[in-house]
Amino acid sequence: MIFKLPGETLLRLCEIISEAQRAFTASPTVLRFENALLAEGVCTLTAIGTHLVANEKRGFSAIKELVEDLATVFDLYIQGIYPRPECLGDEVEGEKGLNAADATWLLIMLEAIGVQVDPSRLVEALVTHIGDRKLLTGTEFDILHYKHTLGKRRIQLNADRTFLEGPVTQKTFKDSIGNRYTVCSRGDLPYSLEISGPKYREPKPQEAVTCDLCGMLYVTNHPGDARRHKTTHDRVVRRLNPKPSARLQKRVVTGITGELVGPDAPLWMHGEVYERAAAFRREFGYDFIQWPGGSSTRAPSDWRGHLFAGPGGEIAGACAFMHTTSRKAEGEWSLQWIWIAPRFRRMGLLETRWADFQQRYGDFDLEKPLSEAMVNFLWKHGSEAQRASLPVF
Ligand SMILES: [Zn+2]
Structure with a gap:
């Protein structure tokens, strides 16, 4: 994350973080600020400054004077905060301030750049407040991720103008909690400060x-x-590479009739047919998945699926038939697709089911185009009508 800020603000920030860190407390002032912020939902920039100097006294407590600049640098919405008037219509004086989420986010960012502040209690309270809401503002999003991103950020702060005089120097140092700093200066004036948290890793x-x-x-x-x-x-x-399916094995103990996926079949079978319909679409590059069911809806009654049990009880493949009146007024069944996992192909899985299909669906039609393997199969096993519809090579 890269931010631009006034050169003077950067200089004073560098002075703060260059000093050794001091002891840290959750003093009564700190707790009072936090409770008031949570109760009111807003706070003034002055209150944030006072809160910060309770623990950040380096650089002669300069942090207090940098609050507004830093809130602006981080692009927060600074708004007027007013005391409630005794009577409506009374004149009151307002001050610049932030809402609770933005104020907490500011503290998170200040902590990330090495300022001595602990936003964790506010974060905890606000996370509870956010609750199960499905939509979040940007600052709430970061509050929710506070623990996840703590110490992992890299932030670069650049002066809004470059200094032209003096030799360029680069200073790197580490603070007592493991933040690593790189300050680039020209002459005595820093123009860039980079802070990497103790857990920051270069993105791959x-x-x-x-x-x-x-x-x-x-x-x-x-x-x-x-x-x-x-x-x-x-x-x-x-x-x-399907593993043996205990559910399918149980259904086929009495024969291949157990492979039928009709309107009464359990949902998981409809889901498994759908998976093979998806595999068929992917392998042959079609636009649609030709199975109007799935693991949460059964396909309607003008559709029939069949799962093919492999030699080890795996779901080796599937096919789907649809009842249609497009060619014949009395209707007929049409084989829409058939898909068998490559390692179960040419094992006779279709051949052993063909007689059952013919008995069940009559002299059914086949949805074109057909694969070469299917054409060869039909020359051997298809009915007269099925063979008559085949392309002649
Ligand atoms: Zn993959």
């Missing part, structure tokens, strides 16, 4: 890559993308 390079296996496009070294990729990747691996 990020690049967009496509996974060869699951096809997902994701950004490397990005925790959110890593999580999303893992979910998608694991799903694809489960389809390609």
Whole structure:
């Protein structure tokens, strides 16, 4: 994070952080400020200054005079804070101030740049106050992440104008809690201050890559993308290398009828057909997933799925039939797609089910186009009508 600030403010800040840190207390003044801020929901910049000097006395307590500049540098909304008038219409004098979340965020940022302040109690109270809300302001977002980001930030403060005279020098030092500072100066005047927290790590390079296996496009070294990729990747691996399924094994003890996924089949079977429909779409590059069910909804009654049990009781593949009146007024079934995991192909899984399909769905139609493997299969096992619809090579 890079911020620009007046050269004079940077100089005084450098004077503060160059001194050794002193003992730290949660004095009654500190607690009074915190309680008042939480009760009122707002505070004046003067009150923040007084709060800060309770623990930050370095540089002759200069921090008190830097509050407004720093609130501006960090782009906080400074607004008028007024005492409630005794009678409506009374004239009252206001002062510049911040709301509770912004004031707490300012303290978080000051702590991150090495100022002696402890915003943790305010953070705790405000996190409770935020509760389960689904929408947050930017400052509330950082308050929620306080423990997660503590000591991990790198902040650079640059003077808003560059000094042209004198030799350039660079000074680095560490404070007693492990913050590392780099001050760049020209002559005696600092123009840049960089603060890295004790737990700051250089971010690893990020690049967009496509996974060869699951096809997902994701950004490397990005925790959110890593999580999303893992979910998608694991799903694809489960389809390609399925483990024996106790649930499917139980259903097929009496034969392949147990593989049927109709309107009465349990939801998990509808979900497993959906997974294979997704694999089919991915492998052959279609736009839609041709299975109108899933693990939370059953497919409607004009659809039938079949899961194929592999030799070890794995879900080796699936297919789906749809009842349609598009070609014949009386309606007919049509095989929409069939997908078998590569390592279970050419093992006769379809062949052993073909007679059952013919009996169940009659002389069914097949949704085109067909893969070469399917065309070859139909030349051997298809009905006369099915073979008549095949392309001739
Ligand atoms: Zn992947």
